[in-house]
Amino acid sequence: xxxxxxxxxxxxxxxxxxxxxxxxxxxxxxxxxxxxxxxxxxxxxxxxxxxxxxxxxxxxxxxxxxxxxxxxxxxxxxxxxxxxxxxxxxxxxxxxxxxxxxxxxxxxxxxxxxxxxxxxxxxxxxxxxxxxxxxxxxxxxxxxxxxxxxxxxxxxxxxxxxxxxxxxxxxxxxxxxxxxxxxxxxxxxxxxxxxxxxxxxxxxxxxxxxxxxxxxxxxxxxxxxxxxxxxxxxxxxxxxxxxxxxxxxxxxxxxxxxxxxxxxxxxxxxxxxxxxxxxxxxxxxxxxxxxxxxxxxxxxxxxxxxxxxxxxxxxxxxxxxxxxxxxxxxxxxxxxxxxxxxxxxxxxxxxxxxxxxxxxxxxxxxxxxxxxxxxxxxxxxxxxxxxxxxxxxxxxxxxxxxxx
Amino acid sequence: xxxxxxxxxxxxxxxxxxxxxxxxxxxxxxxxxxxxxxxxxxxxxxxxxxxxxxxxxxxxxxxxxxxxxxxxxxxxxxxxxxxxxxxxxxxxxxxxxxxxxxxxxxxxxxxxxxxxxxxxxxxxxxxxxxxxxxxxxxxxxxxxxxxxxxxxxxxxxxxxxxxxxxxxxxxxxxxxxxxxxxxxxxxxxxxxxxxxxxxxxxxxxxxxxxxxxxxxxxxxxxxxxxxxxxxxxxxxxxxxxxxxxxxxxxxxxxxxxxxxxxxxxxxxxxxxxxxxxxxxxxxxxxxxxxxxxxxxxxxxxxxxxxxxxxxxxxxxxxxxxxxxxxxxxxxxxxxxxxxxxxxxxxxxxxxxxxxxxxxxxxxxxxxxxxxxxxxxxxxxxxxxxxxxxxxxxxxxxxxxxxxxxxxxxxx
Numbered sequence: 057x058x059x060x061x062x063x064x065x066x067x068x069x070x071x072x073x074x075x076x077x078x079x080x081x082x083x084x085x086x087x088x089x090x091x092x093x094x095x096x097x098x099x100x101x102x103x104x105x106x107x108x109x110x111x112x113x114x115x116x117x118x119x120x121x122x123x124x125x126x127x128x129x130x131x132x133x134x135x136x137x138x139x140x141x142x143x144x145x146x147x148x149x150x151x152x153x154x155x156x157x158x159x160x161x162x163x164x165x166x167x168x169x170x171x172x173x174x175x176x177x178x179x180x181x182x183x184x185x186x187x188x189x190x191x192x193x194x195x196x197x198x199x200x201x202x203x204x205x206x207x208x209x210x211x212x213x214x215x216x217x218x219x220x221x222x223x224x225x226x227x228x229x230x231x232x233x234x235x236x237x238x239x240x241x242x243x244x245x246x247x248x249x250x251x252x253x254x255x256x257x258x259x260x261x262x263x264x265x266x267x268x269x270x271x272x273x274x275x276x277x278x279x280x281x282x283x284x285x286x287x288x289x290x291x292x293x294x295x296x297x298x299x300x301x302x303x304x305x306x307x308x309x310x311x312x313x314x315x316x317x318x319x320x321x322x323x324x325x326x327x328x329x330x331x332x333x334x335x336x337x338x339x340x341x342x343x344x345x346x347x348x349x350x351x352x353x354x355x356x357x358x359x360x361x362x363x364x365x366x367x368x369x370x371x372x373x374x375x376x377x378x379x380x381x382x383x384x385x386x387x388x389x390x391x392x393x394x395x396x397x398x399x400x401x402x403x404x405x406x407x408x409x410x411x412x413x414x415x416x417x418x419x420x421x422x423x424x425x426x427x428x429x430x431x432x433x434x435x436x437x438x439x440x441x442x443x444x445x446x447x448x449x450x451x452x453x454x455x456x457x458x459x460x
Numbered sequence: 461x462x463x464x465x466x467x468x469x470x471x472x473x474x475x476x477x478x479x480x481x482x483x484x485x486x487x488x489x490x491x492x493x494x495x496x497x498x499x500x501x502x503x504x505x506x507x508x509x510x511x512x513x514x515x516x517x518x519x520x521x522x523x524x525x526x527x528x529x530x531x532x533x534x535x536x537x538x539x540x541x542x543x544x545x546x547x548x549x550x551x552x553x554x555x556x557x558x559x560x561x562x563x564x565x566x567x568x569x570x571x572x573x574x575x576x577x578x579x580x581x582x583x584x585x586x587x588x589x590x591x592x593x594x595x596x597x598x599x600x601x602x603x604x605x606x607x608x609x610x611x612x613x614x615x616x617x618x619x620x621x622x623x624x625x626x627x628x629x630x631x632x633x634x635x636x637x638x639x640x641x642x643x644x645x646x647x648x649x650x651x652x653x654x655x656x657x658x659x660x661x662x663x664x665x666x667x668x669x670x671x672x673x674x675x676x677x678x679x680x681x682x683x684x685x686x687x688x689x690x691x692x693x694x695x696x697x698x699x700x701x702x703x704x705x706x707x708x709x710x711x712x713x714x715x716x717x718x719x720x721x722x723x724x725x726x727x728x729x730x731x732x733x734x735x736x737x738x739x740x741x742x743x744x745x746x747x748x749x750x751x752x753x754x755x756x757x758x759x760x761x762x763x764x765x766x767x768x769x770x771x772x773x774x775x776x777x778x779x780x781x782x783x784x785x786x787x788x789x790x791x792x793x794x795x796x797x798x799x800x801x802x803x804x805x806x807x808x809x810x811x812x813x814x815x816x817x818x819x820x821x822x823x824x825x826x827x828x829x830x831x832x833x834x835x836x837x838x839x840x841x842x843x844x845x846x847x848x849x850x851x852x853x854x855x856x857x858x859x860x861x862x863x864x865x866x867x868x869x870x871x
Binding site for chain 1: 477478481484485488489492495496499500503528529530531533562573613617651652653657716717720721723724725727728731732735736738739740742743746747749750751753754807809814815817818819826828
């Protein structure tokens with residue numbers, strides 16, 4: 057067997073032209089496949105990342121029942137002290153921020169709009185959401201008793217930075233409660249929904265408004281990565297049995313479903329790319345072996361056994377394919393490195409230019425993404441070389457030598 | 461020239477195996493390209509279709525500034541001549557007038573803020589998927605007054621069932637308080653949790669009476685027969701309407717988030733298509749190159765017989781063009797029926813309960829759709845033709861470069 061491998065290896069080196077063509081076919085096919093997968097995963101990743109960075113976070117802690125019916129009466133007492141203690145015991149948590157979350161009505165001189173009212177600790181919030189970095193007018197809580205709202209909402213209300221608006225809500229007791237505040241800043245995020253329907257104010261005035269005292273509605277947590285928070289979630293749930301600890305995909309089941317639907321669609325597209333790749337490889341290998349039928353005939357004539365001949369041909373194909381795989385991985389990694397700043401989609405679509413980071417796709421490849429294309433390529437090489445080799449050795453040497 | 465054509469044509473058929481492999485590379489390239497673009501077109505058409513049928517249609521007619529402010533102050537009218545025009549327009553599959561407002565809905569001691577939509581029970585069915593989302597009871601009916609249809613979670617929170625009465629409270633257009641009792645006729649199951657706990661439908665006539673709105677409406681949702689025609693229909697309607705009173709918006713203006721996602725995704729898809737083109741281009745290039753290189757001896761012989769290198773170049777290039785032509789034709793013959801078949805018989809995805817639930821949640825069916833638009837096979841074929849013409853260049857040059865002596869000696 058060892059001699060077969062040595063023979064095969066020599067053959068690979070003996071015909072650099074043929075080896076070159078096969079290696080290119082495998083390398084380009086594989087690199088293309090990997091790049092497509094990376095771009096698609098990157099798109100999905102970006103979608104989730106936008107949602108997580110906008111205001112969702114990786115995890116949220118609530119009182120039981122809040123996720124089903126987000127009501128101001130379901131709160132965490134004492135500024136969430138026991139929850140914060142549990143959070144601080146966790147190594148996997150990067151940042152967290154307390155929030156008060158309720159509903160209210162904003163009235164400007166020209167109209168009134170129903171909104172989500174979110175009370176935040178400005179510094180902590182800046183660590184978990186992109187709102188602080190998305191201010192397009194005014195400032196982010198740089199003055200007292202200001203509120204920050206989305207561009208879409210500002211347009212609906214016809215207000216600008218510095219204008220006074222009235223925010224009225226139903227407080228914990230069920231009484232209507234109102235306060236006048238000035239607009240301190242206007243933000244624009246990739247989520248038009250958020251921009252159209254949310255006002256942020258500081259935690260203290262929000263607590264006064266809702267009559268919450270020391271209580272808060274939720275704690276938003278950002279961990280190191282989406283996978284890492286799974287364990288964090290499990291440990292927090294164990295530490296805080298009477299609290300709801302929800303992951304982003306549980307908080308936004310619609311988003312999670314869209315992702316799995318897109319994933320399913322992607323498998324159809326991957327299939328097409330795999331077919332394209334294996335076809336390119338198979339075609340070249342078939343041709344490379346057919347053109348050697350004469351050589352095979354000579355080897356048969358000088359007495360090489362049929363089994364060893366087939367083994368040699370297959371061995372050669374696998375060796376060349378392996379070379380192609382190495383070249384393909386290198387090519388793909390180089391391309392990914394070149395694209396590590398992301399592909400800016402707004403270059404091609406002017407309509408996206410105003411959305412900032414949300415329109416940049418960062419190709420993502422996980423080690424698992426390498427396994428399927430590699431297996432497909434090797435299997436293709438095996439089949440595409442075994443089949444013609446088996447046919448060729450069945451010819452009589454005299455015929456094979458005459459073969460064109 | 462005609463001799464070269466004849467030689468090329470004969471060469472093509474002289475080695476059926478080689479020809480078969482080269483042609484199949486082109487067939488596959490065209491077929492895969494057509495299939496991939498049809499699948500991505502189909503996927504987006506489906507997602508847009510599902511979204512507009514939960515929302516405000518492919519094209520939405522509204523009063524001026526409605527999209528910016530979305531309050532009762534921005535209204536329009538659907539008068540009889542306009543209704544007739546919409547009904548007679550062959551591009552329109554259905555239209556439905558609506559009143560969109562906010563209100564508080566309560567049952568005994570629980571109160572929730574909800575989005576109240578007044579709909580025409582009959583016309584709504586031709587536009588939206590809401591009437592199909594009833595999980596218990598029935599949808600609104602013409603002639604029945606003061607009935608309401610609720611989202612599933614909203615009904616749960618309020619603790620009401622079919623036949624119960626709920627109190628709707630709001631501020632009318634006249635700025636007076638408005639309140640009335642409605643009886644629950646049906647309960648919907650809506651995939652979006654925010655809608656499921658915050659949507660109440662009443663009849664258009666009730667809404668106009670409740671909000672003291674007269675004949676005013678918030679919007680007319682229009683469903684088109686061909687999704688591609690949304691923008692042109694909006695433009696056509698917009699130019700014939702009085703912009704002081706009524707505006708026509710295609711769905712991307714009404715749902716900018718979805719439009720943004722679609723644009724990003726389409727661009728991503730073009731990138732993937734470009735990569736696919738590169739992969740198949742190399743497939744074609746490698747195959748032609750190999751087919752030409754294995755004929756070194758043959759070229760050496762004809763060179764020795766006195767054929768000029770330039771003639772060899774032309775013959776080999778002609779062969780490649782012939783092969784590409786055959787491959788393109790066969791590719792389209794394979795791909796177009798396949799895509800048309802998939803368009804008529806979408807591939808069901810039935811691998812898990814979980815998946816089915818995910819599709820349900822998004823409000824779409826667990827199937828993979830393909831959709832053929834005329835541009836797509838034409839563009840695919842042209843791309844592959846260009847690729848083949850470029851790919852054949854180098855092998856043809858190589859073929860014409862050998863010296864007869866070297867070539868003959870090397871074998």
